[in-house]
Every structure is written in structure tokens, then in C-alpha cells.
Amino acid sequence: xxxxxxxxxxxxxxxxxxxxxxxxxxxxxxxxxxxxxxxxxxxxxxxxxxxxxxxxxxxxxxxxxxxxxxxxxxxxxxxxxxxxxxxxxxxxxxxxxxxxxxxxxxxxxxxxxxxxxxxxxxxxxxxxxxxxxxxxxxxxxxxxxxxxxxxxxxxxxxxxxxxxxxxxxxxxxxxxxxxxxxxxxxxxxxxxxxxxxxxxxxxxxxxxxxxxxxxxxxxxxxxxxxxxxxxxxxxxxxxxxxxxxxxxxxxxxxxxxxxxxxxxxxxxxxxxxxxxxxxxxxxxxxxxxxxxxxxxxxxxxxxxxxxxxxxxxxxxxxxxx
Numbered sequence: 001x002x003x004x005x006x007x008x009x010x011x012x013x014x015x016x017x018x019x020x021x022x023x024x025x026x027x028x029x030x031x032x033x034x035x036x037x038x039x040x041x042x043x044x045x046x047x048x049x050x051x052x053x054x055x056x057x058x059x060x061x062x063x064x065x066x067x068x069x070x071x072x073x074x075x076x077x078x079x080x081x082x083x084x085x086x087x088x089x090x091x092x093x094x095x096x097x098x099x100x101x102x103x104x105x106x107x108x109x110x111x112x113x114x115x116x117x118x119x120x121x122x123x124x125x126x127x128x129x130x131x132x133x134x135x136x137x138x139x140x141x142x143x144x145x146x147x148x149x150x151x152x153x154x155x156x157x158x159x160x161x162x163x164x165x166x167x168x169x170x171x172x173x174x175x176x177x178x179x180x181x182x183x184x185x186x187x188x189x190x191x192x193x194x195x196x197x198x199x200x201x202x203x204x205x206x207x208x209x210x211x212x213x214x215x216x217x218x219x220x221x222x223x224x225x226x227x228x229x230x231x232x233x234x235x236x237x238x239x240x241x242x243x244x245x246x247x248x249x250x251x252x253x254x255x256x257x258x259x260x261x262x263x264x265x266x267x268x269x270x271x272x273x274x275x276x277x278x279x280x281x282x283x284x285x286x287x288x289x290x291x292x293x294x295x296x297x298x299x300x301x302x303x304x305x306x307x308x309x310x311x312x313x314x315x316x317x318x319x320x321x
């Protein structure tokens with residue numbers, strides 16, 4: 001019996017996300033020789049959207065009037081960075097998602113779709129991930145969710161999430177495996193050239209310092225770290241002329257940037273080392289020296305913790321030819 005697969009098409013959806021989801025499950029249906037296909041794909045929108053007619057070759061069903069009970073619901077990624085506004089626009093989906101889950105539906109979100117998923121409260125005390133560059137905002141918005149920024153995907157009971165980029169395909173393959181078996185999952189992975197051995201998304205992250213604030217003392221310390229990271233031996237060297245106590249500075253810095261100064265310094269150094277690894281032929285030892293580390297072991301430990309792979313592995317994967 002076909003599984004009823006519901007794909008929501010909310011406001012501000014990302015077309016690439018919708019396309020990837022449909023492509024994978026439509027392919028699974030095409031690869032099934034029997035007349036009964038594994039998935040009955042059904043699209044859903046809020047009632048105010050359904051006057052747009054059919055979408056991607058499917059009838060659009062209004063969540064406010066449908067009585068269809070689903071087996072699996074998929075929440076795509078969003079195009080906007082204003083997640084609060086996105087959630088307001090799509091608030092009608094929240095009670096519907098909760099109702100479907102209570103009726104037995106499994107739920108999965110892709111990339112920034114986790115924001116709408118979490119707004120339902122269904123992810124509270126559950127494991128989740130999202131696009132690696134959206135993790136800071138997600139943690140602030142949903143502190144009760146057990147966010148795993150480094151993970152490609154999470155599965156907690158009947159709730160699933162994926163990170164950004166090709167992480168979408170890793171979760172899609174997991175869902176195909178769950179509902180169709182391992183043989184179909186392998187076929188899909190081969191068709192879409194997905195590396196089944198990739199489990200982390202942390203090496204795709206880019207550290208973006210937050211400068212959009214009005215704290216002049218924090219801005220002063222940020223500037224010092226970013227311009228002198230390669231020569232700093234102790235943070236006390238660059239904070240001594242800032243007119244506040246070290247304890248207060250650390251508190252204010254973490255409040256504004258989300259991380260303490262020492263972690264900020266580590267991020268700046270690692271981001272610099274990634275660029276050297278991508279764009280130059282410098283040896284690892286030379287890069288360690290240029291980024292301000294005296295201890296190669298410490299550098300490699302920090303790099304692996306933040307990036308999820310060794311420096312040499314990162315170079316092999318991302319070296320600009």
C-alpha cells in the first residue's frame with residue numbers, strides 16, 4: 001500500500017528544495033516495477049495560497065479543509081533570512097503539523113525548514129540540525145531543541161531534520177531506505193551521486209563575525225582580534241587598554257557575539273587557515289605559524305573540532321585548482 005507523502009509548499013519556500021524532494025520520491029516511484037508505487041505524493045498549502053492552481057504537476061490541497069491523514073510530511077527550506085517573519089506568514093501550518101503528528105504522521109524538515117518545524121514545539125527536547133550558518137539564530141530562537149550543528153541529519157523517533165546543501169539528499173535517502181528498503185536507497189544514491197559516507201556538515205561552515213551591534217568596547221576587541229590574530233599569544237595583551245574588567249568584557253562579548261573572546265579568536269584563526277589550505281601551497285607547518293599557533297597539536301585539535309576533518313583532508317577536498 002502506498003505511503004501518503006505530504007509536501008508542504010509554504011510562503012517563501014526555496015524552489016531548489018522542493019525540486020530535490022520531488023525528484024527523489026518521483027524517481028523512487030519510477031524505479032518500482034509494480035503498479036502500486038511506494039509513495040502517493042500530495043502537495044499542501046494554506047487556503048490563501050491554493051487559488052494559484054496546480055503546482056509542479058500536482059493538485060494543491062488546503063490544509064484548513066483537508067481530511068487526509070498522512071504517513072510522512074516534508075518541510076522544505078526557505079529563501080528568506082527573516083525567520084520570524086517567515087513563521088508568521090506560515091503560522092497556519094503549525095496546528096496542522098501538530099494534528100498530523102498526533103494522528104501518526106512522521107515529519108522531516110530540510111535545511112532552514114527546521115525553523116518552521118521547531119515553531120510547532122514538536123522538536124522540543126528532540127535532536128535537530130539545520131543549515132550550519134543558521135545554527136546560532138536557531139539556538140537563540142529555540143533553546144529547548146537539542147541542536148546538533150555538526151550533523152548532516154538527525155533522526156529522533158519519528159522526527160527528522162537535515163542540514164544545508166547536499167544534506168537534503170542524505171535525509172531523503174534515509175527516508176527512502178526506511179520506506180522502500182536498502183536496495184532502493186542505494187539506487188537513488190547512485191543516480192544522484194550522493195556520498196553515503198558523509199556524516200558531518202561542519203566543514204561547510206563559514207564563520208561570519210557579528211558586527212551589527214552598538215557595543216563600542218566589544219567592537220574594539222573584535223577589531224583587535226581580527227587584525228592581530230596571527231600574533232596574539234594571550235588575550236590579556238590586547239584587552240589591557242580596554243576600559244573595563246576582563247570579566248565584564250568576556251560577559252559583554254559573549255552576550256553580543258554569542259561566543260567568548262577565546263572562541264572568537266579560534267574561529268578567526270581556523271577561518272584563515274581554511275583559506276590558506278584552499279588557495280595556497282603553503283605547508284601545514286607554515287599555515288600553523290601564519291595563523292598564530294605555536295603548538296601544532298593544539299592547532300590540529302581545534303581545527304578538527306570546528307571543521308570536522310583534519311587539515312590535510314580539508315585541503316584535498318576543497319583545494320582550488
